Amino acid sequence: MAQAQIPVSGEYPIGQEQHPAPWKWYDYFTFNVDHKVIGIQYLVFSFVFYLIGGLMAVVMRTELYTPDADLLDPNLYNALLTNHGTIMIFGWVVPAAIGGFGNFLVPLMIGARDMAFPRLNALAFWMLPPAGLLLLGSFLFGGAQSGWTAYPPLSLITANTAQSMWCLSIILAGTSSILGSVNFIVTMVKMRVPSMPWDKMPLFCWAMLATSILALLSTPVLAVGLILLLFDINFGTSFFKPDAGGNVIIYQHLFWFYSHPAVYLMILPIFGIMSEVIPVHSRKPIFGYKAIVGSSLVICMVGLFVWVHHMFTSGTPPWMRMFFTVSTLIVAVPTGVKIFSWMATLWGGKIRYTSAMLFALGLLIMFVIGGLSGVTLGTAPVDVHMHDTYYVVAHFHYVLFGGSVFGLYAGIYHWFPKMTGRMLNERLGKIHFVLTLIGANLTFLPMHILGTQGMPRRVAMYDPQFTQINQICTIGAFVLAFSVIPFLVNVIWSWRWGEKAGDNPWRALTLEWTTASPPIIENWHHLPVVTHGPYDYGRAGQGKAAVTTSGS
């Protein structure tokens, strides 16, 4: 059966003499099946799109410095807000967290030589560049202008060509995500080294497992919604055309059935990164391993049944409003379990203020703000006032920027030495952290007040009474834009001239640190044997990667 075809941890020895040479730089621009190359391809690709999406945000914030639409054509403003959201989700956080860290780390962490389906893996990545080009190319036709939610009828009557390109782009990215998810699940189920039982699997892998299940269940529904939308725009169908018997609310259900779980797709892998970074840099076992695993799975399940909280002011019957209020609030419980577990991990540790750890600590505090504002938004009575206001914008930037982006940075600072063999500069890393923390709070904290006081989201022109607060947000956005510079300088400089990292610069215990940095092709000469848990800090043989073989 399937098992027979998958190379399960076989001890197929690759001698030093016949081992392939390391990849050259140009290999990273080809259809390469090495999971580590693919991981780095995802990360670099997505970071480029992060910069593009960030630039769009800066242009929008500049427009919002004054109440009138005096900088941009309002159609272009809508195109920017649509593509900013789309790019940050489908071009940055999802591919970076799942594609980037997932691909690079999962096989290394479970002692596999590659993913289960390497060609499928490469195919999944190479769907993203055309998806990205479609989005950028859509600006030649005015750009999709109906928000990243693309609600019909607006999406049916505005910039048809650009909107069609947008649909195709998201369908491509979604297909890529489905292929990736299948790959992750099979890899983790079938390809762990025999000495790694489920309860010794690192928490990042558990998070990726939950993420993959969620993506597999929800993404096809989005694809259905967007294909129907595409047909309505181009082929004369009327699924969502109210004057021809269509129903616009059905689209919202299809869209949010995916797009609410999508926020967990963007945060569960980040939670996984947190569970790796915090124990290593505070030299403590993770507190409550099983509770963290369980909470990932609970979030994955409950997360499938909360989507209508995005539709409290759509044509939603009262019982639905109540059911989804309660289910939404329940998500706070497993999320809280994770937060408290990380806090308890800090207790009694010996905390290193590395850049990775600073971003992880920053995430803890930022995410709590976003989580608490999420609870207020999740209740129908308050949402009836707050829905579609800047309060929502503030909320999701606290969880997506303060959460996901902080977590991605923590992950980059933590695993960059493994990926490149070089350390990042810690001084630049700290400057980057401080600027990011100040910029994020300056940009997003005042937005809470804007929303509750009466400013709707997605507007190019607004009531002049909100001018001052908007100007603070705009200044914050500029700080955020500048905060990327020390990071970029750091990465580019360190990749070439950084201090050599060695196999295990953080003295971490997970398996990826038992091979060379960067890891050799096929990851190890002889597969490692797991002799201890992934977080056994403070135990006998502490701080040493207790495995029998090393890759270098």
Added chain:
Amino acid sequence: MKQIPASIWTLTVGVVVTLIALWAGRQNIFFPEQASAQAPLVDNFFNLMFMIAVALFLLVAGTVLFFAIYFRQRPGDEGDGIPLEGSFALEAYWTLVPAVIVIFLGVYSVQVFAQMGGFATGGGGGNHLLMSHHRHHHTQLVSHGRDAEAPESQAKYGLGGTEPADVTVTVTGMQYAWIFNYPEGIVSGELHIPVNKTVQLNIKAADVIHSFWVPQFRLKQDAIPGHTTELRFTATKVGAYPIVCAELCGAYHGAMRTQVYVHTQEEYEQWLAANQVAQNSDLSEAVAVQTDQMN
């Protein structure tokens, strides 16, 4: 080296956090003035959650900062921390306490929502018509106003009530204006309502989805093409308040704003009488003027 016992510290921190949270819950930094019967319900519920949130945030952020500083690596110490892997009691505690809080908030939100009228939908007037995508149908708009009391065939969603409302207005959202049709035959680009009377809005959309929002009322309801939604409220304060479109509806979405005028009963009747005479003398012209103003 007799230290202050941990219980004293815990008590002090608890008292300080509680006091700050109570204080924060009473500060009105968030909301504009309250002008509807629903507004205090929303504000009080939000302020309660804000109070809990401030307390939780102070505890979490304070603990993280305290641990980060207190348990920092000391110079020269390359060792590991305490090999502590969990505590069932602690984990049960921080699973159950948040669970109790969110279940309480969930139940309480149902009650608040009921008080706001959220469960009493499907009554009132209004009809369900499929609207054209084109906006220059003056006669059609007027006829909607006239038909406002026609029997309802389809369940409507929003905030409503089964009792007849004192005033019923049909609201139509279109790019980028709101049109208000009164049963008396008045068509207006602004909403005029009497204070302290129940007002029922039957909300439709002519082209794309819009969302009717009055921040001072704390109420919002989408206007959905092909559906009629409803919003019932009681304005409690005379004055003029902004009506804002809250759902992205096109390039000039941000400019889709108008006013709601809350009048005393006499003022409202005067306005009604004045406009009935003016508009009924030449109906289609009056509408045309209104529509032009909106553009």
